[in-house]
Amino acid sequence: KLGNETIKQELGRASWKLLHTMLARFPEKPTMDEREALKSYLYLFGRLYPCGECATHFRLLLQKYPPQTSSRDAASQWGCVVHNAVNERLGKEIFDCGTIADKYHCGCAEEDEKKKK
Numbered sequence: 515k516l517g518n519e520t521i522k523q524e525l526g527r528a529s530w531k532l533l534h535t536m537l538a539r540f541p542e543k544p545t546m547d548e549r550e551a552l553k554s555y556l557y558l559f560g561r562l563y564p565c566g567e568c569a570t571h572f573r574l575l576l577q578k579y580p581p582q583t584s585s586r587d588a589a590s591q592w593g594c595v596v597h598n599a600v601n602e603r604l605g606k607e608i609f610d611c612g613t614i615a616d617k618y619h620c621g622c623a624e625e626d627e628k629k630k631k
């Protein structure tokens with residue numbers, strides 16, 4: 515049982531990291547096609563996320579908080595709010611969404627250099 519909890523937490527940390535980093539790199543001015551791609555990704559994520567209990571809850575969150583895809587900032591803030599809703603449910607600390615722009619880097623040198631300036 516402890517083993518399963520540990521694996522679920524590792525999967526969660528890895529998934530949030532990917533999700534927030536993806537949203538932090540989403541175009542500042544996305545095309546309709548890019549917006550549609552992100553929206554599809556998020557709904558498919560909710561269908562395919564391999565922890566069933568988590569996925570069910572995430573799908574309810576998608577209903578309550580429809581994905582915001584109009585800009586990088588809107589998408590990143592949306593991700594932060596949704597993660598905070600999960601944090602709240604699990605009794606974890608609430609993250610300050612005002613600091614999120616500084617937190618997630620992709621390791622893609624060019625883009626990260628721009629961010630540091």
Ligand code: FAD
Nearest residue numbers: 523526527529530567568571572593594595597598600609
């Ligand atoms: P995590 O919540 O994994 O966060 C990792 C790091 O992200 C934190 O250390 C912090 O630096 C940063 N962070 C925290 N909050 C935010 C935020 N709001 N915005 C940006 N960055 C932030 N587990 C369950 O037991 N039951 C569930 O129903 C469940 N549902 C989940 C649904 C989804 C979609 C995902 C991706 C995960 C879910 N999990 C669930 C896993 C759970 O959210 C955690 O990932 C896991 O418990 C490990 O928690 P953690 O304390 O290490 O930090």
